[in-house]
Amino acid sequence: MPSSHATPTPRNNVLSLFDLTGDTAVVTGAGSGLGRAMAEALAEAGASVGLVDISVDRLQAVAQQITADGGSCLPVAADVTDPGSISAAVRRVKEHFGNLDVVCVNAGISRGPGFPEAGGTLVGTSPGDWGAVIDVNLHGAFNTLRVAAEEISNGGRILVTASTAGLRADPMVGYAYVGSKAAVLNIVRQAALELAPRGIRVNAVAPGPFRTNIAGEGALEDPALDAQWAKTIPLGRMAEPEELKGLVLLLTSKASSFMTGGAYAVDGGALALSHAH
Numbered sequence: 001m002p003s004s005h006a007t008p009t010p011r012n013n014v015l016s017l018f019d020l021t022g023d024t025a026v027v028t029g030a031g032s033g034l035g036r037a038m039a040e041a042l043a044e045a046g047a048s049v050g051l052v053d054i055s056v057d058r059l060q061a062v063a064q065q066i067t068a069d070g071g072s073c074l075p076v077a078a079d080v081t082d083p084g085s086i087s088a089a090v091r092r093v094k095e096h097f098g099n100l101d102v103v104c105v106n107a108g109i110s111r112g113p114g115f116p117e118a119g120g121t122l123v124g125t126s127p128g129d130w131g132a133v134i135d136v137n138l139h140g141a142f143n144t145l146r147v148a149a150e151e152i153s154n155g156g157r158i159l160v161t162a163s164t165a166g167l168r169a170d171p172m173v174g175y176a177y178v179g180s181k182a183a184v185l186n187i188v189r190q191a192a193l194e195l196a197p198r199g200i201r202v203n204a205v206a207p208g209p210f211r212t213n214i215a216g217e218g219a220l221e222d223p224a225l226d227a228q229w230a231k232t233i234p235l236g237r238m239a240e241p242e243e244l245k246g247l248v249l250l251l252t253s254k255a256s257s258f259m260t261g262g263a264y265a266v267d268g269g270a271l272a273l274s275h276a277h
């Protein structure tokens, strides 16, 4: 009796699982750090990438680099906290390339001190800092997910950038940051349930400390920080944005066809120390 497994698989077929040729992706926060690395990874895998960021200057620099490297991209300035702005940007990308298959919900900020001794206390958290972080990290993520659900094709993949700070307490960041990242992790689970019947998969990455511009341009380039992190991270250092590329490609490609509703840490072993997963 013929079996559905009878088709021979070429020995070198596994890499084709990661091939995104013909797909269109949108990445928010693509102008810097993790979003930039995501956009590069998707373009390198063959996708056309809509680069979305609030900073036009950053977008131009990333678009130039991706194009110079032979990739296909379209920079579109938008503010994820404004539902109309992010919706228009996602629709513009879909209109330009003709389809939408991958959305990386990544734009995020961190404000105010983390350590209690530096003022990162309940009482010391200003309403302004609280509101700004919740607005981008939670409202912005929801606004982006909402338009993604409307515009993405069946079989599409959505990837949300959460944080290890959403899985446990984290003295390096503030209340709004840990709260917003914990919230988006549960929104990912809810959206995975809702969108599963359409074959749309929704997952989260939970990065540990990466050297990006989240603490201000160049603020995390100080090598002395590695020594500080070494105490809390088994691999003994911060990560470079490129170190997220492999997981991004896995979760946005056919290689993860049975994965949805999950959160995956890239944290140098930090969560292993806190038994949080």
Ligand SMILES: NC(=O)c1ccc[n+]([C@@H]2O[C@H](COP(=O)([O-])OP(=O)(O)OC[C@H]3O[C@@H](n4cnc5c(N)ncnc54)[C@H](O)[C@@H]3O)[C@@H](O)[C@H]2O)c1
Residues within 6 Å of the ligand: 028, 029, 030, 031, 032, 033, 034, 035, 052, 053, 054, 055, 058, 078, 079, 080, 081, 106, 107, 108, 109, 136, 140, 161, 162, 163, 164, 206, 207, 208, 209, 210, 211, 212, 213, 214, 215
């Ligand atoms: N760097 C880390 O250690 C780390 C760890 C865990 C999670 N994260 C998360 O990764 C994501 C990316 O952060 P990053 O570290 O690359 O920071 P980053 O500052 O280098 O990049 C964030 C980008 O988002 C853009 N942005 C900010 N507000 C926006 C808005 N309202 N609309 C559109 N774009 C906006 C910024 O202009 C910037 O280009 C965030 O969600 C962050 O919380 C970062």
